[in-house]
């Protein structure tokens with residue numbers, strides 16, 4: 709069986725599959741678009757990244773990839789794009805949440821959230837980001853403490869705001885993970901060239917995807933910095949051998965809602 713199969717009796721020969729393929733594996737059997745049936749160029753088939761664009765672009769739903777059947781790819785619902793106003797409110801209305809209700813999160817909610825986030829773009833469709841979810845508030849606190857202990861070992865102000873965080877900790881606050889009830893850590897192989905950027909994108913997607921669930925998030929930047937610099941913190945994370953933390957997000961139900969959108973700098977743009 710070839711990499712792709714098509715039902716020729718239903719193929720509209722639109723050529724969208726060939727145009728959508730990012731690695732140019734699909735050609736039309738005769739002539740140019742709107743004439744031939746799609747077929748793969750065998751000698752470059754191994755360059756396929758299984759992104760599924762050929763299956764997803766086919767308006768007739770008659771192209772099947774060896775690793776992806778059209779039946780496994782649900783059709784998009786009408787109106788899925790939302791309006792610029794709706795998306796603008798979602799993006800502008802998101803805030804870093806640093807005050808959480810002391811309410812545990814159900815694993816099912818995180819499952820649902822990560823099931824959405826796995827569709828975020830990944831370099832070359834590598835999908836190499838893994839997740840560690842901590843739903844135990846005590847365990848989150850334990851990680852904050854590990855960061856604080858690392859900060860205590862540093863001389864001077866090696867970490868921006870380090871002294872202030874130590875002071876806040878002594879006052880019973882948690883400036884590291886903000887007493888969040890849960891934490892989501894993105895991790896992956898330390899040496900994979902695409903994984904770091906893919907993890908950042910996944911976490912950014914997660915921040916926005918969390919909003920309709922009523923959840924709030926905040927980047928765990930200090931934990932990330934500490935995990936990269938401190939063996940103690942990296943060990944406390946308990947990630948699989950060979951993996952490192954690529955980013956993390958505190959998550960929970962916000963204690964209060966924001967009523968306004970704060971101002972931000974205008975976009976710095978040069979028009980070429």
Ligand SMILES: Cc1cc2nc3c(=O)[nH]c(=O)nc-3n(C[C@H](O)[C@H](O)[C@H](O)COP(=O)(O)O)c2cc1C
Nearest residue numbers: 802803804805806883884886926927928929930931
């Ligand atoms: C990479 C990154 C790391 C961050 N780390 C932390 C952190 O460790 N603790 C924290 O309270 N906020 C952290 N933040 C949140 C920023 O302070 C916040 O995005 C910024 O102040 C703007 O506020 P907004 O997210 O509500 O628009 C981080 C944000 C980013 C993008």
